[in-house]
Amino acid sequence: MTGLFKGFQIQQTMSSEMLLDFSETSGAERKQDLSEDQEEKQKPRVNEGIEPVSKRRMKKLRKQKQWEEQRELRKQKRKEKHKRKKLERQCQLESNSDGNDRKRVRRQVVHSTLRLIIDCSFDDLMVLKDIKKLHKQIQRCYAENRRALHPVQFYLTSHGGQLKKNMDDNDKGWVNWKDIHIKPEHYSELIKKEDLVYLTSDSPNVLQELDESKAYVIGGLVDHNHHKGFTYKQASDYGIDHAQLPLGNFVKMNSRKVLAVNHEADNHKHSVSILECCIGVLPTICSFHFQLEYCKEIP
Numbered sequence: 001m002t003g004l005f006k007g008f009q010i011q012q013t014m015s016s017e018m019l020l021d022f023s024e025t026s027g028a029e030r031k032q033d034l035s036e037d038q039e040e041k042q043k044p045r046v047n048e049g050i051e052p053v054s055k056r057r058m059k060k061l062r063k064q065k066q067w068e069e070q071r072e073l074r075k076q077k078r079k080e081k082h083k084r085k086k087l088e089r090q091c092q093l094e095s096n097s098d099g100n101d102r103k104r105v106r107r108q109v110v111h112s113t114l115r116l117i118i119d120c121s122f123d124d125l126m127v128l129k130d131i132k133k134l135h136k137q138i139q140r141c142y143a144e145n146r147r148a149l150h151p152v153q154f155y156l157t158s159h160g161g162q163l164k165k166n167m168d169d170n171d172k173g174w175v176n177w178k179d180i181h182i183k184p185e186h187y188s189e190l191i192k193k194e195d196l197v198y199l200t201s202d203s204p205n206v207l208q209e210l211d212e213s214k215a216y217v218i219g220g221l222v223d224h225n226h227h228k229g230f231t232y233k234q235a236s237d238y239g240i241d242h243a244q245l246p247l248g249n250f251v252k253m254n255s256r257k258v259l260a261v262n263h264e265a266d267n268h269k270h271s272v273s274i275l276e277c278c279i280g281v282l283p284t285i286c287s288f289h290f291q292l293e294y295c296k297e298i299p
């Protein structure tokens with residue numbers, strides 16, 4: 001009865017929020033709170049207009065303040081934890097991949113034995129603008145091949161002159177390229193004659209299948225049709241095999257059947273450059289039985 005009365009007295013001085021707190025406390029706590037609150041109440045007030053605050057409430061406010069003050073610290077700790085986890089994941093991936101490119105870890109990369117050469121011996125026939133285009137195409141080929149599930153053995157031969165200078169001027173990143181043979185020698189000094197097949201649109205031979213043991217050569221020549229038949233003549237003079245890609249059924253060609261930068265293969269919507277076409281998309285557009293063995297999935 002007294003407790004109830006005390007409770008009633010205290011309730012009169014409390015805000016509605018405090019009433020809620022009060023209703024949630026246990027009997028023992030309530031008793032303690034009541035006596036604490038009574039003590040508080042009996043203290044002389046400096047300013048009678050201000051509502052008295054219980055010890056419990058003070059404690060709660062202190063804790064709240066502390067929580068607010070440590071907000072930045074908690075944020076910092078969260079960031080550190082995130083970084084640590086990321087680093088751990090990276091280390092895990094690196095140890096799984098034996099030091100190979102991390103992106104490849106989750107995929108089964110099977111290297112093809114097929115060699116693909118970009119013959120860069122036409123440096124003198126190109127103006128700087130076209131050299132830059134060739135450089136871009138080579139970069140794209142390199143990237144395509146690095147991403148491919150079955151990358152070819154990729155070569156750049158007769159590397160030098162304006163092309164090398166342009167590559168050097170553009171950050172020299174190519175010196176760190178992996179899975180590519182960049183050679184100053186002519187391809188004929190590096191590969192057996194009987195293994196070579198020059199890909200050229202002027203060849204009367206239409207390629208029927210890809211031979212894994214062969215080295216297919218692509219002319220690194222951006223010539224806007226100024227040097228028609230040039231690579232075909234060279235290949236014939238060297239006495240090496242040559243062939244044109246069987247593109248007719250798959251790509252809308254111009255009358256000369258030379259691939260241009262933005263040709264689209266009919267069976268997928270993917271613009272291809274001359275060189276890309278040969279490296280990544282060639283097996284698809286040729287629709288060979290092992291087409292998917294070579295090329296990465298095209299978005």
Ligand SMILES: C[S@@+](CC[C@H](N)C(=O)[O-])C[C@H]1O[C@@H](n2cnc3c(N)ncnc32)[C@H](O)[C@@H]1O
Nearest residue numbers: 199200201218219227229230231244245258259
């Ligand atoms: C722009 S073309 C150069 C054309 C140049 N007039 C020539 O004589 O080869 C660049 C290279 O792409 C390859 N290429 C383009 N279209 C081709 C096709 N239909 N068949 C085979 N190779 C092709 C060739 O290797 C060619 O040297």
